Amino acid sequence: MITSSEPVVIVGGGQSGLAAAHAGLSAGLRPVVLGAGVEPVGSWVGYYDSLTLFSPARYSSLPGMAFDEGDPDRYPTRDDVVAYLRRYAASIDVEIRTGTRVAAVHPRPGGGYLVHTDSGDEIGATGVVAASGSFGNPYLPVLPGHDTYAGEVRHVAHYRRPEPYTGKRVLVVGAGNSAVQVAYELAPHARVTLATRAPIQFMPQRIRGRDLHHWLHVTRADLLPRSVLTRLIRHAAVLDTGVYRDAIASGVLARQEMFTAFTADGVIWADGTHEAVDTVLFATGYRPNLDYLAPLGALDDGMPRHVSGVSTTHRGLVYLGLEFQRSFSSNTLRGVGRDAAHVVAALAGGVSGRSLRRLPPMRRLPIPR
Template sequence: MTSSPVVIIGAGQSGLAAAKAAESAGLRALVLEAGDRPAGSWPSYYDSLTLFSPARYSSFPGTPFPGDPDRYPTRDEVVAYLESYAATLDTEIRLGTRVAAVEQADPGFIVRADGGETINAAAVIAATGSFATPYVPTIRGQERFDGEVLHVAEYRDPKPYAGKRVVVVGAGNSAVQVAYELAEFAHVTLAARRPVQFVPQIRGGRDMHYWLHTLRLDLLPPSVLSRLIKGTPVFDTGNYRAALESGEITQRPMFTTFDSEGVVWESGAREPVDVVLFATGYRPHLPYLEPLGSLDPTGLPLHKRGISLTHRGLAYLGVEFQRSFSSNTLRGVHRDATYVVKALKARG
């Protein structure tokens, strides 16, 4: 590689893992982070968020979470962990530096920041995650709906919804967790295109992540995993399933349209609703790569296992199922980081 650094865009879990991998590979890296903390999107998640994996399976190699390894770390504990981890790195992390565009150069790239700064990069690792691009499906009639529509990215706390009629859209972990906590304060319906697929959090006296780790299921490529698991597994100690089965949370197939007062179900029945909260996932946030032509028409990266298919020296981290089930998780992103850094170094 040239004397220019490998520029890592984003200082969340993916960016920090990339910085560590670059250090281990003997490469000089520079991390650019738009926010004011090296913790990515974690400070912006809803207040009650906890990891779905125990602390012992939710950390970077050599840096375990402090405290009880069998607890499920909270959002704020993850933020503190990432900031502490960032402080151990021998890599420059520039906070408050939002990347506006990445352009091809000869050799490498030119990275342009919002403030006008330009940085020559030998290679670029896009590690900005997806929190800034929440996905909300287009549903007929939404413009007529008089209630509140939001994505879980905007949700923080259940108390403002006390006494309201809320439809949570989704069947993944976040949808079920948010519906469960809202049900203490509001009338909640969980709407999804397929039933929630529960997986016991504890099996054989051990957390499910013990088995994922021991049986190496975390390492399975997405093509194999999709044949074994249909839909999104929701880890449950029994509380979530009980809430659905008891009617504390109503579960229904996805509604077909909005009307001014609420939603219309498949049966044609109309139900008044105050709030529709979408927990329908995210899409990679990569607007700065549009000038390169490295994205498909929907804005998704053109890559194979995190390595760009369009530009030599460009790689991605934190893409869901990038190489495995655990690719965009705290417990798995370091493996992808090592892989893409080695690939970039080998390609010069």
């Protein structure tokens, strides 16, 4: 029997988990947040040192708390975001258990779930919010010769700063924001080439003197549904003030068509030539980190089966922080709050016995000016 006196377990202590906890309180639920990290800031502490947000501070808040009282048009750094999430976690009256990694979620006879942690604890839950993100599951493509290559192969998830690569020959694989930012940062220290399958596409950071996110807000493009986005967005685009485009055009940052194979000491380029390479950094994205849901049968080859974040396989199971889950901004600070309100409404309906189909429409939240 599912009872609303039991907690809703939120797996993940980052921006998605905290947004879910805020929405859960507003819906009259009892959220319990389980975070694997030592503090509830998610994966932000693991990003490279120079990372800054693509959105200004005024567009980078979770529900209920503005980013800070600084310049609303600045681009917050990684450490700014970590500090903000610490403040946010301290401001919401929910139980947050850090250092608690969820090992498995099992269905419970009669309804609800049993959540098992690595420490051996078992928690009965009326519902589960899978908000564990994807940073813990970086994607590394397998290329011919990978096993024989003696150099360093890393995902950008494990990159921190450029100094360890000084004087080395480095390839950065990828055509998205992280690939271009890291390659540009490395260029003064190492011989760097961006390896991509197609020319890099750029999107202007500022249009008519205003940041792109201003226009996404006023045109409501941030709220376009996934079905529209997948038709409009065919390739990754790099947000740029012109610096990165100019660096590639001038040869400061080299770009070459993706190599076809590894060798013992380097790679084979698309034209058949061989080059010795010290390090290959893959900026090839991430996959949802949801292995703990495997006992439920809720996944399809590791990917969740859902519609707009609501599980299509299990009542009382919802997701947060998936890329393009409901909109362009679903897995960002500025957008996850909208998705949290949506999926928690579905979760609350399941707990109370109301139909899961009666979900509120997406709504435009006020943004401080």
